Amino acid sequence: MNFKDAGLPPGEKVDFEQFDVFGIMGLPWQWDLSPDWSARVRLYGSAGVIRGARDLGFITTVTPGLAATNKSWNLTFDIAAGGALISDWEYGRQDVGGPFQFIGHLGVTYHLPWNLAVGYRFHHMSDAMIYGKSRGTDLHMIEFSYYFEGL
Template identity: 35%
Template sequence: MKTLPVMILLFLALNLSPPPANAQEGLKSIGIRSGISAKKKHEYFHQYEMFTEYGLPWDWRGDSGWGLGVKLDASAGALYGGKAIGFIGTLGPGFSFSKGNRGFAADIGSSLVILNKRNFGTQNFAGKLQFLIYLGLNYRFDNGLGLGYRIQHMSNAGLYNSVNPGLDLHMAAISWNF
């Protein structure tokens, strides 16, 4: 778990930068997420993580305010399964269909995943590099608080021969939105 203090410092450093003039760019939210296995394969899993989202400069909006924004998602946390605990970190792009910074938002994205171990009990992920895709729904209140849900799938996409067990998680989130 030597990687966790480094990820926490990086997370804090990136989030202490001043907000940009354009509200769609820069730091969009920080928060915590927790999830459980959608179904048991070899082991039952749960995950806890802190996350952040950064708005990227590409944003397409109609006159109504509804539109598609591009973001960069990053997270660092712990994955539990098979009586083992390991570090999990993610980084990747995402898209958010919303009406600005408040109200409902539908998200889709993908990330590179780094695990500090590949075996969790009888579950063998075959390698420390994985890939993640997700679909989510969030609600951002006027006071900045946000609640969210997403279903995510993690697998190695066949990188390590034919061993590709995959992991599906239901994740709930609470966030502070800027």
């Protein structure tokens, strides 16, 4: 998302879209912080496509992270950082560097009935300048999910 309409200079030279399938696996480390709050270490993974300036590329990510859930609010807040591999790193006028990217994301998920959930995620991707001077991307993502286990 560029902030051109708000009068702010855009962080990206092109607008990006990402569509993917993701999985989240709870790891064995978890803590009950109070009767309503719990925390758990998770492993996030995804595979999909990233599109910018009519260019299309494959992306896959793996990010370990931490999630905090409030059962009475039906909400989970999470943060994670890890890596991604992309098949194309030039999208129109924007070069994101190379095939390996660092990923960071913050998210919130609302748990619906029937093991369904809807969420929002701020997703940052950057090569941290390991391939030279290049720009990363910031994405605002909406997610729809089904979970196989209770909160």
